Amino acid sequence: ESSPHLPAPNDVMVYSYNFRSLLKWSPVEVDRGLVLYTVHFKTGAFNEWDEMNCTRITQTECSFPWSLKQRRWTIVLRVRAELGQVTSDWVETDPFVAERNTIIGPPKVNSVNASSNSLLISVTPPFGSEVGDFLEYHVSYWENATSTAKKETRTSSTLFKIENLKEMTLYCFRIQVELTTYSDLQLLGLESAPECHRTTIS
Known part of the structure; x- marks a missing residue:
């Protein structure tokens, strides 16, 4: 159940360099307790939210698993904050396609x-x-x-x-x-x- 008392993560963005991609966001500040984060994904071909390897994690980033290494796939991600039984709203990314959106480094x-x-x-x-x-x-x-x-x-x-x-x-x-x-x-x-x-x- 989302709660107005727990803010959603800010600055949610996909960072991708040489086709290695991860989702990053800013930490949610609370007075007491440990905020955890959960990330889901869906692809353009299969419009169902699914768990990534980032459920109830303490870090503010989540690397894409090998199953999402297809460069041509359109991927949408979402992240929310969790504090005990209380959860924030989900924050969705814009659609990400590695083949178009990654940054290629120098040789x-x-x-x-x-x-x-x-x-x-x-x-x-x-x-x-x-x-x-x-x-x-x-x-x-x-x-x-x-x-x-x-x-x-x-x-x-x-x-x-x-x-x-x-x-x-x-x-x-x-x-x-x-x-x-x-x-x-x-x-x-x-x-x-x-x-x-x-x-x-x-």
């Missing part, structure tokens, strides 16, 4: 090998790809010493070269991932922090 730069006229860069993608994914790396690079315009190159390989560089020169680069899914959705990821390396002498 990990594993190694950079400099020669006199190129940098050979090895990266690891930010998440495990699924069938039908096409990943492209957008690389922007520039000479550190001058304010010359950035140059750009694109590649779908995790090992690639930035070529036609000057020798003994410090170059910086940033990389971001563009994901094209099998349903032709395009997601552009966050850029990596700039990394700088000096070419060698020939």
Whole structure:
């Protein structure tokens, strides 16, 4: 039975990074007693509320279980506060679709090998790809010493070269991932922090 005396959780939002998703909310403050929280979900295909692995928990966040890892599913979540027998109203999220709403992080730069006229860069993608994914790396690079315009190159390989560089020169680069899914959705990821390396002498 919902009660006007127990406020519902605020700031309820889904946070999703590299397709790992969780629901977060602000704690409900009460004078005495321990507030617990329960989270339910339903999918676009099956319009019935179901329990997640978060029933009467003390934390103010709830990770999505493996059963909800389908990127294309539309998922709605709801959370309420509970204090003894008293419960708050449910608070529902907007529909969430990981394939549209996740934030894609930058790739990990594993190694950079400099020669006199190129940098050979090895990266690891930010998440495990699924069938039908096409990943492209957008690389922007520039000479550190001058304010010359950035140059750009694109590649779908995790090992690639930035070529036609000057020798003994410090170059910086940033990389971001563009994901094209099998349903032709395009997601552009966050850029990596700039990394700088000096070419060698020939």
